[in-house]
Amino acid sequence: MKLNIVCIPGDGIGPEIVREAKKVLEAVAKKYGHEMQFTDILMGGASIDVHGVPLTEEAIATAKAADAVLMGSIGGDTNTSPWYKLEPSLRPEAGLLKIRKALNLFANLRPALLYPELAGACPLKEEISQKGFDMLIMRELTGGLYFGERKTIEENGMLKAIDTLTYTEEEIRRIAIKGFDIARKRRQKVTSVDKANVLDSSRLWRKVVNEVAKDYPDVTVEHMLVDNCAMQLVKDPAQFDVILTENMFGDILSDEASMVTGSIGMLASASLNDTKFGLYEPSHGSAPDIAGKDIANPIATILSAAMMLKYTFDLDEEATAIENAVKSVLKKGYRTIDIMSEGCNQVGCTQMGDLLVEEI
Numbered sequence: 001m002k003l004n005i006v007c008i009p010g011d012g013i014g015p016e017i018v019r020e021a022k023k024v025l026e027a028v029a030k031k032y033g034h035e036m037q038f039t040d041i042l043m044g045g046a047s048i049d050v051h052g053v054p055l056t057e058e059a060i061a062t063a064k065a066a067d068a069v070l071m072g073s074i075g076g077d078t079n080t081s082p083w084y085k086l087e088p089s090l091r092p093e094a095g096l097l098k099i100r101k102a103l104n105l106f107a108n109l110r111p112a113l114l115y116p117e118l119a120g121a122c123p124l125k126e127e128i129s130q131k132g133f134d135m136l137i138m139r140e141l142t143g144g145l146y147f148g149e150r151k152t153i154e155e156n157g158m159l160k161a162i163d164t165l166t167y168t169e170e171e172i173r174r175i176a177i178k179g180f181d182i183a184r185k186r187r188q189k190v191t192s193v194d195k196a197n198v199l200d201s202s203r204l205w206r207k208v209v210n211e212v213a214k215d216y217p218d219v220t221v222e223h224m225l226v227d228n229c230a231m232q233l234v235k236d237p238a239q240f241d242v243i244l245t246e247n248m249f250g251d252i253l254s255d256e257a258s259m260v261t262g263s264i265g266m267l268a269s270a271s272l273n274d275t276k277f278g279l280y281e282p283s284h285g286s287a288p289d290i291a292g293k294d295i296a297n298p299i300a301t302i303l304s305a306a307m308m309l310k311y312t313f314d315l316d317e318e319a320t321a322i323e324n325a326v327k328s329v330l331k332k333g334y335r336t337i338d339i340m341s342e343g344c345n346q347v348g349c350t351q352m353g354d355l356l357v358e359e360i
């Protein structure tokens with residue numbers, strides 16, 4: 001099979017971790033007889049430095065022409081980087097929001113699971129962590145507060161900022177369908193998270209989710225208020241299978257969920273539209289403080305590449321080969337610094353990539 005993949009190395013540790021993911025993908029291609037073609041595009045700070053904008057139309061066109069996009073991370077230190085002196089629409093994050101919208105990537109899948117080998121890194125009490133957990137946050141990604149009209153005006157000599165939160169039935173329905181579809185392939189449970197005791201958009205969300213649920217009698221649906229969900233994530237994360245939620249709530253809850261795993265350097269994510277196309281990236285950020293030191297954990301990006309093989313290319317066996325390589329390397333005791341524990345073997349970013357290639 002011929003795979004046409006666009007890579008966005010991006011900023012911070014992005015170029016290092018994408019390099020390792022490419023290496024692993026090449027190894028998979030060699031083993032299973034595929035041909036991978038990689039094309040790099042610039043986004044975020046890397047694009048600002050060259051083009052003055054975080055994402056060019058040309059880069060969007062290149063991404064659109066590919067089968068899938070593999071991204072590292074974008075952005076720098078918000079306190080010190082000159083990128084953050086620019087107006088908001090020219091900052092690195094604007095590139096990410098632009099590509100999400102341009103490619104219609106409305107479904108953001110963020111798995112958060114406790115790796116048994118890394119259970120010691122879980123910050124929760126042992127009585128909670130020993131139950132284990134494996135959830136997937138299905139976050140709506142192209143609507144809500146992120147893309148509503150916003151402005152700052154002056155009223156009676158006072159500044160006033162306005163952000164708007166809107167959702168149409170259709171926007172809710174299509175993400176709900178994605179959530180129920182994936183729950184069917186997992187443990188058949190959807191927890192839809194909203195703030196229906198306050199927000200109209202949440203009341204519509206709940207109504208549409210209930211309508212969609214009728215087509216999935218085999219999937220259990222429950223509704224949970226977002227503040228309660230934030231609490232339940234640390235109290236009893238094992239109760240969750242698929243968490244279905246809107247853009248802003250999903251942004252916040254997915255950071256919380258990844259943190260309770262204790263190993264954010266391991267968590268992958270996918271952003272999908274209604275075709276096979278997807279953008280795949282690690283759940284973590286660009287970690288500018290450790291960039292260029294060859295100590296970053298490339299596993300989240302490598303597992304994102306595995307998600308790409310599975311969701312965009314239907315190459316389940318190849319994806320599993322990567323997942324098994326990760327498990328095996330962990331079992332052998334190799335760890336990057338972020339997941340290091342006593343008695344293990346500490347390795348750098350390149351070395352971790354090499355070990356995974358060897359396994360494959």
Ligand code: IPM
Pocket residue numbers: 093096251
């Ligand atoms: C994320 C990030 C982005 C978001 C930022 C960088 C705009 O936090 O992917 O979760 O808020 O969506």
Ligand code: MG
Pocket residue numbers: 251252255
């Ligand atoms: Mg976020």
